[in-house]
Amino acid sequence: MPLLKEKDQQAVRERFAKELKNPVKINFFFSREDTSEETRITGELMDEIGGLSEGKLDVESIEGKDSERARRLRVDKMPALVIYGDGDERDNIRFFGLPAGHEFATLLHTLITVSNDYHVELPDALVEKVRAIDKPVKIQVFVTTSCPHCPPAVVVSHYFAMLNPMITSEMIEANQFDDLSRRYGVQSVPMTVINEGKQTFIGSRKPEELYNAIEKAL
């Protein structure tokens, strides 16, 4: 049984046909010991959307954190999705946990943006500022999949990572990574954590505000 309903398959297929340009790689990292429903579904969902992309999305499932690829792409927890353009092997646009519900929209948008030469929708002045960041930044956006205001928070964070390889952006499904959620006291989503807690904020903020928070964290 496919995960996507017939009608949704059609909508995704059409959107991909219209909006995907360059090939995109989806690396799905999982651990064999992890038998959870969410992890199984993540893998199946990626295969399914790969099949709707006319070969534009290249989905690869990779077992184990200790694999060579996981090390190269700095995958420190699983299940994980690392998304990059064909031939660039960037490691800084990441999803941890099942991107279902509202986060499915985030995933589709991320794939399409990567596919269109990482062309982000941000004001030029801000693009310049984000590109100028010269220290490592890690942005973790905790979400739940039923949260309607979460997608914009993840998308903006991913945009920042697309603009600058010094920035790593992670969507983290708060329930699947409850230890991490507990560490940062996540009780409301979206919650954004910058550089392991140097700065945190709750809610979807304007892109400029994310930039200001990063500046404060550095």
Place this chain on the structure above:
Amino acid sequence: MGHLDIGSIFKQESDVRDTYDCVIIGGGPGGLTAGIYAARGGLATLVLEKGVEGGTLNFTPVIENYPPYSSIVGMELAQKWSEHAERMGVTILHEGVVEVSFFGENLTVKTDQGRTIAGKTIVISTGSSYRLLGLPSERRLAGKGVSYCALCDGALFKNKKVAVVGGGSSAIDEALYLAQTAGSVTVIHRRDQLRAEKALADKAFQNPKIRFYWDTVVVDIEGEQSVESLLLENVKTKERAREPFDGVFIYVGLDPSSGCFKGVLDMTEDGFIIADPHTLETSVKRVFAVGDVRQKEVRQIVTAAADGAIAASFIIKKYF
């Protein structure tokens, strides 16, 4: 697996014009339905939405009184509704309106992206937003155990002890949703009976995880880093008691989102826009108000949709 949002929120809008026959502010059930009727009537129609299409539907776990769905997930209904509008030719632009200027037939709106758009007619369908309890501690602990969105944050209180403040349908809706994952749910209500729909109330009374504190108000929310306890007061006996809770979800009512129309349109003291009950035209000609933002008795999805249909039909008949 639950419903997947295949997401129009990030769709790019390439061809936005300067002028539309009908500009609709707010893309909830009221605004989208007005859009469907206007577009089918041949009007060039724009919906401006600052958040998510479908409005409050997205924040409602399940809906059981929007016919003919005996039960439908809010997110799914929201998506169907916006697809319907787009299929009928409505343009949806993800920008919020921050300012309006209504002079005679010159009706313009300004968006948070600095765009100015003119409408030959305007439909206001901005709905309402949740009301705060008004305690200083509520602001301090917002996001740290104080929440206004059970759908967003409920999953983070698995097996925890949570309180829901309020006694209307939305409070009980949320209590039932939270009871699916929380350890226990205590509904704190200032009256001695619920205002909620009977079918919902009955469900809550039968749920072993839900209990009720009647005639009770929250006097303070306590905790250093996050919510630890609530200070409660019985309004009849004035007795106070402190009780530990891990989280508190607040549903004490809604305030109309009518800020940018203050001083421009006639409103009630509470900020609900006054519209003619037959046509839904406001005190300014060619400007209409539909759904939760207007003064009316029944604020529901089905009545918001009906409002949208009435306003758009009247617009077509009278102005085009």
